[in-house]
Amino acid sequence: MTTHILGDTRTLTARSLRHILRSPDTIVTTVVTPIALMLLFVYVLGGAIRTGSGDSYINYMLPGILLITIASGIAYTSYRLFLDMQSGIVERFQSMPIPRASVLWAHVLTSLAANTISLAVVIGVALLMGFRTGASLAAWLAIAGILLLFTLALTWIAVIAGLTAKSVDGASAFSYPLIFLPFISSAFVPTASMPGPVAWFAENQPVTSIVDTVRALFAGQPVGSGIWIALAWLVGMLVVAYALAVTIYRRKVT
Amino acid sequence: MSVEPAIRVNGIEKSFSDTHVLRGVDVEIAAGSIFALLGSNGAGKTTLVRILSTLLKPDAGTALVHGFDVMAEPAKVRESISLTGQFAAVDDVLTGRENLVLVAKLRHLENPAGVADELLSRFGLSDAGSRRAATYSGGMRRRLDIAMGLIGNPPVIFLDEPTTGLDPQSRIEVWQTIRMLAGAGTTVLLTTQYLDEAEQLADRIAILHNGRIIQSGTLAELKKLLPPATREYIEKQPSLEDVFLALVGGGVSVATSLAAEKEDS
Ligand SMILES: Nc1ncnc2c1ncn2[C@@H]1O[C@H](COP(=O)(O)OP(=O)(O)OP(=O)(O)O)[C@@H](O)[C@H]1O
Ligand SMILES: [Mg+2]
Numbered sequence: 001m002t003t004h005i006l007g008d009t010r011t012l013t014a015r016s017l018r019h020i021l022r023s024p025d026t027i028v029t030t031v032v033t034p035i036a037l038m039l040l041f042v043y044v045l046g047g048a049i050r051t052g053s054g055d056s057y058i059n060y061m062l063p064g065i066l067l068i069t070i071a072s073g074i075a076y077t078s079y080r081l082f083l084d085m086q087s088g089i090v091e092r093f094q095s096m097p098i099p100r101a102s103v104l105w106a107h108v109l110t111s112l113a114a115n116t117i118s119l120a121v122v123i124g125v126a127l128l129m130g131f132r133t134g135a136s137l138a139a140w141l142a143i144a145g146i147l148l149l150f151t152l153a154l155t156w157i158a159v160i161a162g163l164t165a166k167s168v169d170g171a172s173a174f175s176y177p178l179i180f181l182p183f184i185s186s187a188f189v190p191t192a193s194m195p196g197p198v199a200w201f202a203e204n205q206p207v208t209s210i211v212d213t214v215r216a217l218f219a220g221q222p223v224g225s226g227i228w229i230a231l232a233w234l235v236g237m238l239v240v241a242y243a244l245a246v247t248i249y250r251r252k253v254t
Numbered sequence: 255m256s257v258e259p260a261i262r263v264n265g266i267e268k269s270f271s272d273t274h275v276l277r278g279v280d281v282e283i284a285a286g287s288i289f290a291l292l293g294s295n296g297a298g299k300t301t302l303v304r305i306l307s308t309l310l311k312p313d314a315g316t317a318l319v320h321g322f323d324v325m326a327e328p329a330k331v332r333e334s335i336s337l338t339g340q341f342a343a344v345d346d347v348l349t350g351r352e353n354l355v356l357v358a359k360l361r362h363l364e365n366p367a368g369v370a371d372e373l374l375s376r377f378g379l380s381d382a383g384s385r386r387a388a389t390y391s392g393g394m395r396r397r398l399d400i401a402m403g404l405i406g407n408p409p410v411i412f413l414d415e416p417t418t419g420l421d422p423q424s425r426i427e428v429w430q431t432i433r434m435l436a437g438a439g440t441t442v443l444l445t446t447q448y449l450d451e452a453e454q455l456a457d458r459i460a461i462l463h464n465g466r467i468i469q470s471g472t473l474a475e476l477k478k479l480l481p482p483a484t485r486e487y488i489e490k491q492p493s494l495e496d497v498f499l500a501l502v503g504g505g506v507s508v509a510t511s512l513a514a515e516k517e518d519s
Contacts, residue, residue: 004362007362008360011356011359011360015345015348015356018347018348018352019347022347023347087343087344087345087346088339088341088342088343089343089345091309091337091339091343092337092339092343092402093360094308094309095307095308095332095335095336095337096336096357096360096361097329097332097333097361098360253309
């Protein structure tokens with residue numbers, strides 16, 4: 001059976017990629033919020049925000065916007081998985097000699113593809129709005145790696161939501177707090193400007209270290225030790241979410 | 255019956271929280287036969303089918319499908335079966351043809367497109383093949399669903415209420431398909447609410463009631479359980495089904511051949 005795991009995963013991934021191609025609105029709705037936020041912050045609020053970095057505000061905020069893009073994109077992953085569970089198609093696959101992991105990995109790989117497209121669109125719009133970077137190829141690769149890890153971690157959280165949701169709404173509502181998290185971080189304003197307890201939370205939640213690292217990489221500055229904190233968060237979230245998702249899946253499909 | 259039965263169920267029990275649905279089910283189904291499982295709503299037919307197709311673990315008892323234990327060797331069981339569940343499980347976003355190609359690919363067949371086209375025509379879906387399944391009528395979805403279940407010619411097929419919601423013609427087409435499968439050596443376990451379906455199709459019939467098989471046997475054996483029929487002379491009226499098929503056309507020859515078969519048996 002292991003001989004078919006790659007082939008079957010590819011077949012199932014092609015199937016759910018086709019779902020995205022047939023409803024490109026899922027990409028559009030994913031990128032609408034981050035783009036609207038960029039417009040709002042750059043052209044309305046940004047003028048009043050002092051980042052103290054001397055850089056343009058769009059350069060400052062783009063890393064946070066990219067994380068918001070991913071957080072809203074993965075809502076569709078749990079939505080699609082939930083519908084597959086509901087429609088009985090997962091049961092059909094499970095009564096067939098298909099490696100059980102293939103069904104989940106197909107959704108995960110599709111999520112990576114969809115989020116890559118969304119991120120490309122958002123970065124494109126940011127470039128039009130004046131975003132500039134002097135990042136080297138190595139820095140770009142590091143940014144891609146960090147965004148990939150973040151997408152994977154959030155996707156496995158989305159898998160948990162898709163497997164356990166009782167309704168379509170529940171399947172996507174879990175992403176709201178994730179979308180909100182960057183607001184209480186260094187993504188839009190420096191944490192130093194926040195009142196004590198809020199600043200403490202902001203400085204010690206994963207988004208801040210990830211945002212600071214990506215921002216430094218875009219600016220061509222040294223990332224310092226922050227990258228290790230960011231990586232620790234990313235790998236930690238990924239491992240926990242993956243283990244939980246797989247446990248729930250095993251219990252669910254007997 | 256000297257050959258090993260295709261399905262052997264011993265003392266299967268299953269509870270959901272406080273409902274004891276199956277209380278010791280014993281069944282043997284001969285290879286290449288059609289076996290109908292009857293039972294009222296909630297009797298546990300679907301539960302038994304789900305256990306046999308490795309989707310659900312029994313609380314007690316053993317079940318062998320095609321010689322493999324459903325608990326110990328679920329992967330081997332899955333290679334030997336195909337399940338068409340009670341509710342059509344098709345991908346609404348894909349077209350009918352794409353649904354069939356998907357299953358054919360997952361079964362690692364040589365020519366997925368050819369398999370899909372053959373099944374589309376066999377199930378009267380050729381014209382609808384390039385439309386999304388979401389646009390299908392209930393009966394078309396069901397036919398697509400059954401077609402997906404036939405791909406790869408597994409030796410054992412489970413059909414959970416295959417003809418519920420089908421029009422009389424489609425029903426007869428599905429019956430013909432099931433007969434053809436059994437004729438080619440496939441073992442078919444089907445559940446049904448229609449007694450005439452069991453009468454028409456099944457080599458053996460079992461009645462699931464209060465968590466157990468309370469009776470099983472051939473149609474003739476089951477009929478013997480009742481007091482001998484009293485002889486009455488009545489005019490032979492065409493059934494509503496005969497009238498319907500005559501009026502909408504197409505199914506007449508099938509109906510008469512069925513009637514002939516009925517007399518044979
Ligand atoms: N996952 C489940 N959780 C709780 N109860 C369940 C579950 N699946 C089935 N049941 C219960 O088990 C009983 C048998 O259900 P099952 O679906 O096997 O009946 P059935 O014979 O197929 O009925 P029908 O003819 O209506 O399809 C019912 O009382 C049902 O409520
Ligand atoms: Mg049922």
